[in-house]
Amino acid sequence: MFYYEKKLQYPVRVSTCNPMLAKFLIEQYGGADGELAAALRYMNQRYTIPDKVIGLLNDIAMEEFSHLEMIATMVYKLTKDATPEMMKAAGLGDHYADHDKALYYHNAAGVPWTATYIQAKGDPIADLYEDIAAEEKARATYQWLIDMSDDPDINDSLRFLREREVVHSLRFREAVEILKEDQGKKKFY
Amino acid sequence: MTKQMPPEYYQCLEEIQAIDFVIVELNLYLNTHPNDLEAIKQFNECSKKSMQLKVEFEKKFGPLMNFGRSYANYPWDLDDTPWPWQV
Amino acid sequence: MFSQFKYWKPFIGPFDPCKPIKVKSYSTPPHLYIGFQPPGMKQFSPKDALMHGTLWPQLYSPYPDPNKGVKKD
Ligand SMILES: [Fe+2]
Numbered sequence: 208m209f210y211y212e213k214k215l216q217y218p219v220r221v222s223t224c225n226p227m228l229a230k231f232l233i234e235q236y237g238g239a240d241g242e243l244a245a246a247l248r249y250m251n252q253r254y255t256i257p258d259k260v261i262g263l264l265n266d267i268a269m270e271e272f273s274h275l276e277m278i279a280t281m282v283y284k285l286t287k288d289a290t291p292e293m294m295k296a297a298g299l300g301d302h303y304a305d306h307d308k309a310l311y312y313h314n315a316a317g318v319p320w321t322a323t324y325i326q327a328k329g330d331p332i333a334d335l336y337e338d339i340a341a342e343e344k345a346r347a348t349y350q351w352l353i354d355m356s357d358d359p360d361i362n363d364s365l366r367f368l369r370e371r372e373v374v375h376s377l378r379f380r381e382a383v384e385i386l387k388e389d390q391g392k393k394k395f396y
Numbered sequence: 397m398t399k400q401m402p403p404e405y406y407q408c409l410e411e412i413q414a415i416d417f418v419i420v421e422l423n424l425y426l427n428t429h430p431n432d433l434e435a436i437k438q439f440n441e442c443s444k445k446s447m448q449l450k451v452e453f454e455k456k457f458g459p460l461m462n463f464g465r466s467y468a469n470y471p472w473d474l475d476d477t478p479w480p481w482q483v
Numbered sequence: 484m485f486s487q488f489k490y491w492k493p494f495i496g497p498f499d500p501c502k503p504i505k506v507k508s509y510s511t512p513p514h515l516y517i518g519f520q521p522p523g524m525k526q527f528s529p530k531d532a533l534m535h536g537t538l539w540p541q542l543y544s545p546y547p548d549p550n551k552g553v554k555k556d
Binding site: 410413414415417418421422425428429432434435442 | 519520522523529530532533537538539
Binding site: 208210211212213214215216217218219260262263266267270276279280283284374375378381382385 | 406409410412413416417420421423424425427428459460461462463465479480481
């Protein structure tokens with residue numbers, strides 16, 4: 208069961224109408240290392256991961272959905288009142304032709320999201336290593352987005368999201384340590 | 397839509413976002429540190445604080461959650477604007 | 484104490500068409516050095532935690548590099 212709470216995890220502000228920036232940010236909406244991929248990956252792996260780390264995958268999946276909502280908010284605000292001419296000039300003519308201002312799960316180059324972005328191997332170490340890699344790749348994507356953006360408010364939100372990837376990566380690394388531990392021995396806090 | 401949210405809305409919301417963020421962090425941490433009693437105490441204190449803040453918030457600005465996690469008012473206000481991506 | 488960014492000097496060829504970037508860098512965030520988080524780490528206030536994206540100052544990773552442009556040898 209899921210409940211919706213009418214608030215973002217972090218206050219998202221946008222300084223200027225900037226459809227070009229929205230085009231880049233879409234990478235984290237429907238791209239390979241984006242928030243949708245992250246949320247669905249963990250949400251799906253949780254069924255077969257050992258019980259000790261189900262809770263972690265479940266909670267990180269939930270947080271990724273909140274991040275997806277933040278990215279969507281940024282894209283929505285950056286394009287809300289943009290004219291078709293502005294969309295065209297920003298390289299979003301192809302997007303506009305198919306979707307108007309609607310959001311869509313594709314990456315910055317317009318390639319639609321696909322389940323082949325995510326894996327569920329059933330082997331807990333393989334799955335957690337994929338999760339760690341996914342967090343590092345998402346962190347890198349946020350870095351390149353910050354490098355290209357000159358919107359101080361957007362950058363503030365992007366830095367928040369980048370830092371979350373650092374924390375998630377640490378937790379997945381801890382999960383690996385927990386699964387490595389010999390049964391009966393207790394070394395961790 | 398000319399409805400505007402007062403500055404107080406943003407302040408109250410941010411206060412909730414801050415305390416709820418501490419809860420998220422502690423929650424993830426406790427998933428890998430289940431025996432950290434201090435962190436569990438802090439988690440529960442923050443949860444209590446969060447619930448109190450939300451009761452106050454909802455009195456002023458309407459329900460935050462759907463499906464029975466918040467009380468509704470007359471006329472039905474669970475679907476009132478603004479939504480989080482609009483404010 | 485570890486450093487949050489590492490620097491390296493790539494080979495610069497005489498026929499490189501773009502203006503060479505003499506020093507390149509990459510981020511090495513704190514989680515790479517922590518392994519398993521010890522209990523009782525110092526915390527930010529709730530407001531500062533939200534602003535930094537983490538409850539623990541030791542997990543904070545700045546970006547972009549605050550020392551960008553500062554000479555590194
Ligand atoms: Fe993440």
